[in-house]
Amino acid sequence: MRTIPYIQIVEAVKKLCIEAASKLPDDVIAALKKALEAEESPRGKEILRQCIENAKLAACENDPICQDTGVAVYFVEMGSGVAVSGGTIIDAINDGTRNGYREGYLRNSMVADPLFERKNTGDNTPAIVHVDVVAGETLAITLLPKGAGSENMSVLAMLKPADGAESVADFVADAVIKSGGRPCPPVIVGVGIGGTADTAMLLAKKALLRPIGKSHRDERYMRLEQKILEKINTSGVGPQGLGGTVTALAVHIEEYPCHLASLPVAVNINCHAARRAIIQL
């Protein structure tokens, strides 16, 4: 059994928060540059130029790419041979989030009660933490800071098994097209198919972690991803919803077995400021 001190996780998570907020992953920058070449609308091109310039500026000055530094969503892969000394992994991640958002001058966007008082917690906690136990003795923590503009466009459909792939494609493309400029296109579309209602949405969010340009391992799903992407990009929505030929940078599907009577489909969208960062301990 390998032991990782609580404070080491707190420190690592703090750095992860600050890094994720200001450094857009290379694959996202490459996709934005490709989009700039492909975009046919002059206005769309100008918006994409601003997005790329913004990402460069933020990385260079260590400033947040977007003022919505998000809900801190973590995906943790914890080796079964790892133990945390001095506290729990969840507490360590929340402490790291608190420190990272304060020291990085990031915006605190969490309200304590979702319906009545809606009072800001003042430190961006609690974080949303998903923990998977895996084999081995390493601890991997991925942070997906998730802005509300794109998160608010999430949708779930419990389709009938008879509906098939065509209906899945229509449902996903419609959801993205109807969102218009609100989720800050060009977007990345996470799609979760299968499981139960809750797992489908979690899969859709996990799909956003896949680097752009990496296709689905199963050719049938890869073709479905391409088909949905084409449907979305012929809609005309374009950068910021003001018209153009690039509305989405990628569509990523994750699937899981499901009940014989179900076909859950969830859509979770990420904006062009698709931030994510990973650390391994």
Place this chain on the structure above:
Amino acid sequence: MSKIILTTPMSGLIVSSLHTGDEVLLSGIIYTARDAAHKRFMALIDKGENLPVDLSGQVLYYCGPTPAKPGRPVGSAGPTTSSRMDAYTPGLLEATGLRAMIGKGGRNDAVIDAMIKYGCAYFAATGGAGALIAKSIRSSAVVCFQDLGPEAVHRFEVENMPLIVAIDSKGNNLYQDGPAKCKQ
């Protein structure tokens, strides 16, 4: 395309000369407000009280910036999704004489009708470009509702803030016309 230079406050005449698709560089004073601040504005208006800031002829920016680093006027400061303000906007336009709003994403029909009625324009700023937009903000100060944290009303002094007229005071709507033109 040449850009239109605008300064705040704005007259109804200036606003009526703007057309969807126009690229604008805005300078002067603007005020931030998000849904929580709008809710408080409307509560004051409903009680017949004055707002803590006179919005006549002014421009509202739907923005909640990140905290400023030491020595800097403001943190990242891009637009938030405007449709969350739709429920409050017609009442606010009627009560205040607000001339323009800055945000991202489309507005509903009630907002567009009120914009036509009261002579108001809606500008799009590039969502997710908060670090870049912050470069056009010279100073920032909280005006009211400090307890709302990032959602407090800020007074920004801006210089050449890059915007696009997304919905004009005639009701032309780039969120419909732009995609319609590019649909394949």
